[in-house]
Amino acid sequence: MATFRCPICGREVKIELRIDKEPVGGLHEVLVQHESHYVKVYIDRQGVVRRAFPVEHFTSVDPPLYTVYIFEDRAEIVDGRGHVYVVEPNQLAEVVKKLAG
Ligand SMILES: [Zn+2]
The missing domain is CATH 2.20.25 (N-terminal domain of TfIIb)
Incomplete structure (x- = not known):
């Protein structure tokens, strides 16, 4: 379980991750959907969130109906x-x- 403060709405977010691989470059890169916005989060081996960035542009190509x-x-x-x-x-x-x- 990792927690971070959402850089877009400022609320605390808890995420549950199942990570069994070694992170590339020492940090896991995770794209989190928080309500209707997206945040990119970097988590270290101990499960601590090191950075959280707002995702400004999110486009889905061939969106579902x-x-x-x-x-x-x-x-x-x-x-x-x-x-x-x-x-x-x-x-x-x-x-x-x-x-x-
Ligand atoms: Zn948020």
């Missing part, structure tokens, strides 16, 4: 045109159940 972000209090579904639909997490669970069923 829908991307789902799940937060503590809500879920957001973003379609391919960038429209955001906010739903209750339990509503989303119902939809997923229907799709899976």
Whole structure:
């Protein structure tokens, strides 16, 4: 478990990593999605976060039709045109159940 302060929103973020390889150059480079923004984090062998940078540009090429972000209090579904639909997490669970069923 590693913690760091998000350089974009200032909140403390906890990340759980399963690292079994030696880091390249002594530090593990990790791209973290925190809510709707991205942070690049460097973690040493002891699991201590050494640096955290905001990722200013994040582009997904060939984006999926829908991307789902799940937060503590809500879920957001973003379609391919960038429209955001906010739903209750339990509503989303119902939809997923229907799709899976
Ligand atoms: Zn943040």
